Amino acid sequence: MTFEEIQARILTYQQAGKKLFTSSSFQSHSLVLLHILSRIDRSIPIYFLNTGYHFxxxxAFVDEVTERFGxxxxxxxxxxxxxQQRDADGNLLFTSDPDYCCFLNKTQPMEEVLRNYDVWINGVRADQSLVRKAMKVEQPAPHNVLRFHPMLDWSIQEVFAYLREYDLPRHPLDAKGYASIGCEPCTKKPDPEMHEREARWYGMNKVECGLNTDLAKSA
Structure with a gap:
C-alpha cells in the first residue's frame, strides 16, 4: 500500500469511530510504519513490548525514535x-520453553491490549515468513479486533529505500551485523546465507513469537 492508501484507510477507520493502535519492535525496518503513522496521526498509541530481555x-533506541518522531x-x-517465569528446574523459560516465554512476555500482555481497541495496525510483511505470506491486508484477531497490515506487500528493498529517502535512524545493532532483532537471549547475528528472521530463536524450530499466530485468526 502507498502512503496515500494507508492514510485513507486509517481515516476511514477513524471516521467510523474505531479505536486504533499499533505495536512495534523498533527495529530499523519497523521505523517505516512508525514514520508513516507520525505523518498521519501522532496520537495513535504505539505499544512496545517491554519483555525485560531486550538489548x-x-x-535506548525506543526513546530516541519516540522523541524524534513525536x-x-x-x-x-x-x-x-x-x-515466576521458570521451569521445574528453576531455569528461566527462554532456555527450556521459548514458546511459553513468548506467550508470557508478548502474547498474553498484548491480548489484554486488544480488549480496548478495534483496529490493530500491524507492520508484518509477506516476505518475512510463510506465516506472514499467508496473511491478508485486513484480518480478524481475538476480541473482535481487526488486524490491518499496511506493509504486507512491501519488500525489504522498498523498506530500505524509504529509510534512505527520509534519512531515518538505524537500530545501533544493524552496524554490528544483526538483521532481525528481538530479545537478547534469542537473537544472534545471521550467517550470510540466512533469511533475516532465521537468526531469531536459532536452532529452536521457531520463527514466530505468537503475536502473529495466536493473535491472528484465519482471513
Whole structure:
C-alpha cells in the first residue's frame, strides 16, 4: 500500500469511530510504519513490548525514535513477573520453553491490549515468513479486533529505500551485523546465507513469537 492508501484507510477507520493502535519492535525496518503513522496521526498509541530481555541498545533506541518522531509510545510489561517465569528446574523459560516465554512476555500482555481497541495496525510483511505470506491486508484477531497490515506487500528493498529517502535512524545493532532483532537471549547475528528472521530463536524450530499466530485468526 502507498502512503496515500494507508492514510485513507486509517481515516476511514477513524471516521467510523474505531479505536486504533499499533505495536512495534523498533527495529530499523519497523521505523517505516512508525514514520508513516507520525505523518498521519501522532496520537495513535504505539505499544512496545517491554519483555525485560531486550538489548540495551533497543531500549535506548525506543526513546530516541519516540522523541524524534513525536510518538505516543507506551511500554507494555508482562503480567507474570520474571521470578515466576521458570521451569521445574528453576531455569528461566527462554532456555527450556521459548514458546511459553513468548506467550508470557508478548502474547498474553498484548491480548489484554486488544480488549480496548478495534483496529490493530500491524507492520508484518509477506516476505518475512510463510506465516506472514499467508496473511491478508485486513484480518480478524481475538476480541473482535481487526488486524490491518499496511506493509504486507512491501519488500525489504522498498523498506530500505524509504529509510534512505527520509534519512531515518538505524537500530545501533544493524552496524554490528544483526538483521532481525528481538530479545537478547534469542537473537544472534545471521550467517550470510540466512533469511533475516532465521537468526531469531536459532536452532529452536521457531520463527514466530505468537503475536502473529495466536493473535491472528484465519482471513
Amino acid at each position: 540495551p541498545e533497543t531500549v 510518538l505516543n509510545t507506551l511500554r507494555l510489561n508482562p503480567i507474570v513477573p520474571k521470578h
